[in-house]
Amino acid sequence: MAKVKGDIVVDIEKCKGCEVCITACPSDVIAMSKNVNGKGYHYAESVNEDCIGCANCAIVCPDGVITVYKVKL
Amino acid sequence: MSDIITKEQIRQPENLVYSKTKLLTDKALSYCPGCGHGTAHRIVMEVIEELSAQSETIGIAPVGCSVLAYEFMNIDMQQAAHGRAPALATAVKRLMPEKYVFTYQGDGDLAAIGTAETIHACNRGENITIIFINNGIYGMTGGQMAPTTLPNMKASTCPYGRDVATMGNPLKITELIAQLPGVHYVTRQAVHTPGNVRKTKKAVRKAFDLQKENKGLTFVEIVSNCNSGWKMTPVQSNKWMEENMFPFYPLGDIKVDGQLIK
Ligand SMILES: Cc1ncc(C[n+]2csc(CCOP(=O)(O)OP(=O)(O)O)c2C)c(N)n1
Numbered sequence: 467m468a469k470v471k472g473d474i475v476v477d478i479e480k481c482k483g484c485e486v487c488i489t490a491c492p493s494d495v496i497a498m499s500k501n502v503n504g505k506g507y508h509y510a511e512s513v514n515e516d517c518i519g520c521a522n523c524a525i526v527c528p529d530g531v532i533t534v535y536k537v538k539l
Numbered sequence: 540m541s542d543i544i545t546k547e548q549i550r551q552p553e554n555l556v557y558s559k560t561k562l563l564t565d566k567a568l569s570y571c572p573g574c575g576h577g578t579a580h581r582i583v584m585e586v587i588e589e590l591s592a593q594s595e596t597i598g599i600a601p602v603g604c605s606v607l608a609y610e611f612m613n614i615d616m617q618q619a620a621h622g623r624a625p626a627l628a629t630a631v632k633r634l635m636p637e638k639y640v641f642t643y644q645g646d647g648d649l650a651a652i653g654t655a656e657t658i659h660a661c662n663r664g665e666n667i668t669i670i671f672i673n674n675g676i677y678g679m680t681g682g683q684m685a686p687t688t689l690p691n692m693k694a695s696t697c698p699y700g701r702d703v704a705t706m707g708n709p710l711k712i713t714e715l716i717a718q719l720p721g722v723h724y725v726t727r728q729a730v731h732t733p734g735n736v737r738k739t740k741k742a743v744r745k746a747f748d749l750q751k752e753n754k755g756l757t758f759v760e761i762v763s764n765c766n767s768g769w770k771m772t773p774v775q776s777n778k779w780m781e782e783n784m785f786p787f788y789p790l791g792d793i794k795v796d797g798q799l800i801k
């Protein structure tokens with residue numbers, strides 16, 4: 467069975483913590499960090515291993531701060 | 540390959556599925572957190588990238604929150620006086636008919652102070668594309684009522700809600716200009732969910748393709764949020780938009796191939 471595994475990389479300093487990505491993610495991968503970036507925003511981060519690399523989060527991110535990777539296992 | 544794979548192994552260039560287009564500059568966008576303007580900018584730039592038209596496109600920035608669009612869109616741009624983007628786009632396109640020319644305008648810009656320019660550019664059937672961001676409010680100046688503000692919707696100049704008896708009805712300018720023979724393609728989309736973003740991108744692509752074929756004016760409305768002006772969180776504003784804006788401004792094609800959809 468083809469299995470995919472994805473991962474996201476967040477441009478922390480450009481994230482504004484709007485949380486739109488959280489709603490868009492079908493696998494509940496993203497949460498806001500307890501830490502803040504240089505502008506004082508809690509930034510998005512991946513909190514588990516469930517990413518499927520669908521890029522939904524990146525597509526709705528108004529600031530284009532998410533880069534998405536995917537491998538077939 | 541074994542199932543155990545580290546994040547480092549996944550994050551390799553050959554596994555890349557999505558990254559921000561190089562047609563957006565690296566400047567941090569000046570928009571509020573969660574504002575649809577940023578997503579709309581990115582979609583338009585992705586389409587221009589797909590068309591390999593970075594040096595073949597001229598954009599016209601408006602007055603409004605997106606007044607600085609030329610700082611973010613990595614293409615040739617001009618910035619017009621408030622509401623005058625379609626007039627400026629007309630001049631640019633007539634002087635350089637081989638270029639893709641588009642305007643990017645808010646609802647205050649396009650449907651209030653720029654109503655005359657909008658209607659006449661549409662009626663003349665200029666071969667330009669208009670990207671219209673309708674957030675139902677004047678975002679930049681502090682959330683005043685716009686022609687597009689919904690009945691009973693609160694804004695800073697109608698704090699008890701828009702009373703249509705004294706303040707007039709909201710203007711569905713998109714349906715209005717769709718009646719004009721010079722207008723070839725009119726659609727209304729949104730950018731708050733992945734599905735909507737994909738549809739909007741297809742619509743923008745279609746508009747640019749039709750412009751290349753000199754079909755007349757193409758018009759893509761994007762119903763968007765202004766969470767700051769609406770005084771909500773970004774996620775709340777997207778929900779409010781679905782529940783309140785979409786019933787009044789229904790998504791979908793309004794005119795295709797010069798024919799109104801009924
Ligand atoms: C000639 C002129 N009149 C008024 C203004 C003030 N003004 C700046 S932005 C704006 C409204 C913009 O609203 P909209 O087009 O809806 O864009 P948004 O900010 O919501 O994206 C107004 C009235 C101006 N800059 N120039």
Ligand code: SF4
Pocket residue numbers: 569570571574575576604674678679764765766767768
């Ligand atoms: S004021 Fe409204 S339209 Fe302007 S950037 Fe903020 S959310 Fe967007």
